[in-house]
Amino acid sequence: MGIVPSLLVHRVAGLPSGFEELAADALADGQRLLEVLREDWESGAVRFDGAGEALFVAVAGGALVGIGGLTRDPYLADDRAGRVRRLYVRRASRRHGVGGALVGAIAAAAAAAGWPRLRVRAPAAAFAFYEARGFLRAVGETAASHVMVLDGPR
Numbered sequence: 002m003g004i005v006p007s008l009l010v011h012r013v014a015g016l017p018s019g020f021e022e023l024a025a026d027a028l029a030d031g032q033r034l035l036e037v038l039r040e041d042w043e044s045g046a047v048r049f050d051g052a053g054e055a056l057f058v059a060v061a062g063g064a065l066v067g068i069g070g071l072t073r074d075p076y077l078a079d080d081r082a083g084r085v086r087r088l089y090v091r092r093a094s095r096r097h098g099v100g101g102a103l104v105g106a107i108a109a110a111a112a113a114a115g116w117p118r119l120r121v122r123a124p125a126a127a128f129a130f131y132e133a134r135g136f137l138r139a140v141g142e143t144a145a146s147h148v149m150v151l152d153g154p155r
Contacts, residue, residue: 008061010102012110014050016042017058019065026091035068038087047072053083053114057106059090059099066094069103071110074120076144083111084145085121104134108149117152120145 016039024035041047049056049070059067069088073080085107090099111119120139123131123146132138136147 008059008066008097008099008102010057010059010106012055012106013058014056017065017068020068023065023068023089023091027089030092032089034087035089038068038070047086049086053111053116055107055110057103057110059094059103061094061099066091067099067103069107071107071114071119073116074145076120081116082118082120082148083107083114083116085119088121100130101134104131108135108151112151115152117150119149119151120147122146 020035020039024039027033027035038047047070049072051073054070054072056070057068058065067088067090070086071083072086074082074084076084085104088100088103088107090103108119119136120142121131121136122144128138128146131147134149136149139145139148142148
C-alpha cells in the first residue's frame, strides 16, 4: 500500500471543485453519504463551520480523490468528542494512503480543538480500516462503532 503521488490534504470552506464526480463515484459504489453531505450543506444543517469543525479534501494530480469532515459529535450531550463525518475515497484511489491521510488530518484537527476523543459510526466493511489507524471498537458507546482516544480525560 503506497501513498498516491502528489497527494495533498487540506481544509476547505465549501464543497470543492470535483465534488460532483466524487459524489457520482460514491453513488456508483452504492454509497449515499456524499448526497447526504450535499443535502446537509445546502440546507445549512452541517457546514463544518462550528468551533473545531473542519472539512478536508484529498487531491492527487489535480483531481479530488477523497473527502472527510470533523464535527462536534451530535450524538453526545456534551462537547467532549469530535466525530468523523462523510469520509469517502474514490474507488480507484483506495488502498493508496488517501483515507489514512484524511483520517490523520481529521484526528489532528480534533486534538487541536481540544476534544479528548474522536468517534465514528463505520460500516462493518470499514472496521479494519479504522482499527488500523488507531481506533478501538466502541463498547457501551451510543451511536458509534469506533473511538480514538486523543488525550487523557479533562
